[in-house]
Amino acid sequence: MIRNTVYDNYELVVGLEVHAQLSTNTKIFCADSAAFGAEPNCNISPISLGLPGTLPKLNQKVVEYAIKLGLATNGTINKYNAFDRKNYFYADLPKGYQISQDAKPISVGGHIEVNLKDGTRKKIHLHHIHMEEDAGKSMHDQDPFNSCIDLNRAGVPLLEIVSEPDLRSSEQAAQYLTEMRKLLRYLDICDGNMEEGSMRCDANISVRLKGSKEYGTRCEVKNMNSIKNVQRAIDFEFKRQIDVLEAGGTITQNTLNFDASTGVTSVLRTKEMANDYRYFPEPDLLPVVVTDEYIKSVQAELPLLPEQLIHKYTTEYGLPEYDAIVLTDNKQFALYFNEVVKFTSNYKAAANWMMGAVKSYLNDQVIEITSFQLKPKQLAAIINLIDDGRINNSVANQQVFPELLKHPEKNVEQLTHELEVFIEADDNELIGFIDQVLDKYPEKVKEYHKGKKNLIGLFMGDVMKLSKGKIDPKSANKLMIDRLELHK
């Protein structure tokens, strides 16, 4: 039993700001490629460079993507959208301001639901989602004397997703990020890769005594490049802030850096050092007015999202919720499953094959479902052979499936034929095999009759060997019980 500690008197309050880099072809305000990984300073036009006289021109795709996420998170889409300038100086910010949305963000409110370890679900509310441009990248490790600046990233479109301070544990924060990433991937608007920085997260963290209605003073932690590190930073801050309070101190509203190697936060800048961003309406861009019609057209094109798929799998396909959650964890995986069940109506078997044989093969090979060599139709064919009583399950698992992986070009029926594993044995043959086995184990048969019923597995295994798998296990099992009675 864990002893009650002072930490138990406090409640953690966290709100997250997620920056999602959109997977548009071009940047938000010019035609430069927005692709990741190019040689430094290759995707830069005069506009990305912020040269004198250049103006932004909005990429409409960004608005579409933003509305997609807004709708998918149940937000209210602002029909009148304005951009604002956020003014600050930094070496990788060529214009000296970032074009963002302050007063009129594209989506307001909304929520997503997350699964918690204890099996419950929790609604996390969103404050808003807004569009903005990314800054360039400063690199301090390329040259001993100078910092280097890569402006390829300058102007790559971002959505900033700001949650309400609804998160009460680091686990909830991790689940929220996992769900948000899943949603971004389902919508196909962001690849959600935190290591490459295409999804980034800042956490606003505070603590308060349990039961208190007031929020504590928060600190904003930056620079966490994985969900794991967000969790670590939150756990560290929770303890640190309580320690400060318990020692009679107060929390200062600072911006903190998280060092992943030590797991410790440190002050990046104090409130006094904070920028006054001097937001004001961006005069170079006209307001973006979206019509109800346009919102409806975006809505109509939304793919089925995890929530909806889970609902469909559990109600239409009768799958357990657990299966539905596992199947929808990855969008491509779910899409594959959707294809499989076009060719077989044994949904549970399809789910089992996906979650079992297919998943473990993918894990072994460390590949994604998109690189899986079998077509959904082939997997369905195996399932159908089993359902039709033409091959047995273990043969399918141990012989047909592995062989098909080696020869994915082959037809399932033909391959099964070549393997000679179709169920062929008739009852007489089967009885012959059974008697042979029971005669081999007279002692075991006695033990069986004394109550060791699970010995039937041993007998069946031998029958299977003798028959080279070409038997229907169900009828063999039935016959075995009959024959055992005769061997009393």
Place this chain on the structure above:
Amino acid sequence: MQSYDSLAAVQAAISTSSLTLEQLVNNYLHRINANQHLNAFVEVFVDEAIQKAQLIDKKIKNGTAGKLAGMVIGIKDNICYKNHKVSASSKILEGFTSIYSSTVVERLLAEDAIIIGRLNCDEFAMGGSNETSYYGPVLNAADTTKVSGGSSGGSAVAVQADLCLAALGTDTGGSVRQPAAFCGVVGLKPTYGRVSRHGIIAFASSFDQVGPITKSIEDAALLLEVIAGKDEYDGTATSIPVPNYSNELNFNGKARIAYLDETLNSEGLDPEIRALMQQNIDLLRADGHTVEEAHFPLLDYVVPTYYILTTAEASSNLARYDGVHYGYRSPQAIDLESTYKKSRTEGFGLEVKRRIMLGTFVLSAGYYDAYYAKAQRVRRMIMDNLNEILSKYDFILLPNAPTTAWNLGEKLKDPVVMYLEDIFTVQASLSGLPAISVPVGQHSNNLPIGLQLIGKKFDEAGLLSFSKILLNINKKA
């Protein structure tokens, strides 16, 4: 040399073989050389202009020349031209070369205009006398002890002194109209959004417009129809079709004109300019037009509103000149912070720094609502007031400036005195309305006087054609 007052005159001379474009360019180059003391040009594209002239002379012979063949034009030093230097007449951009061309330059070149050089202006177009330029003041050719007006002072003087046929300026709060008035030439500020700002070094984005400075209304119309129109690089440039302004210069019928009681009876208005206003009101009436008094009670607010909003935008627009990526970097800079502080302190002139400070202040936390947000609301009221007047009248007639060109250095000491000179030009800027300065008279001090007409949104056609009437009735008188 023979002086030409319009492109039509140049083209006529070329067509009768009494002139080649190469000769014309050489004449202008000669005059530029002889008038260096005016300080109108920051740089002259000598060889290039001559080569272009030879090329276009051939095109004219072959009948393949564009409609601006024969147009020798200067551009204000805040208009980008690929592979040419552009500095906004600031030390901070000294030696900077643009790697792309502004849309207006592209369009001029496509019609075979010859760009003969870049023209001096107030630093980042901030000023009304062309005295804030890093390259020094431009002198008024009518009296070299007087200022040219600004900020497009070089553009106005170059046309005034016959150093080129026309010039492009930019007008944020009167920077085309006021120097045009001081120099006795035509200056047009189009409706905001009529001309692309792509490639124009920004001062205040929601005000800046490129406008032609010419000797004739015809050339202003021609230049506008070439440079105007939608542009994929500027979302604020409207897609409203561009009329053939040069074919629509005959004003039909009689106009309804308002003059503003508050401007006519403004305390600081030079009595001779007031008299000229009165005389023009009478002349227009005599010509059969309706001229009536209208009220603009917000006059006292236009200058403060203008300066709050333009400095706010400028403080942000000029943040990119930071010594990091391009332009001037202080040799004393040792790290990022000193790069910013020293480069900007040394690179910007006094007036620009004053406006950056002012703009930063009005946007800062705690002051935004009291200044910027309030000024935005006043801007809307000014707009509504003028549009209301323009719903009853075709044009508003008003002075361009309270005085004629003043002495060099006279108003440099007190920025507020200088800012108040903008009182008649900034309302059109705040409202985004088109306005033109028409040279209609001369003061007893021998300096030119221009009167201003404000038109309805996107009614440059009406504004230009009616300007001809205004010009003509003054010629007759």
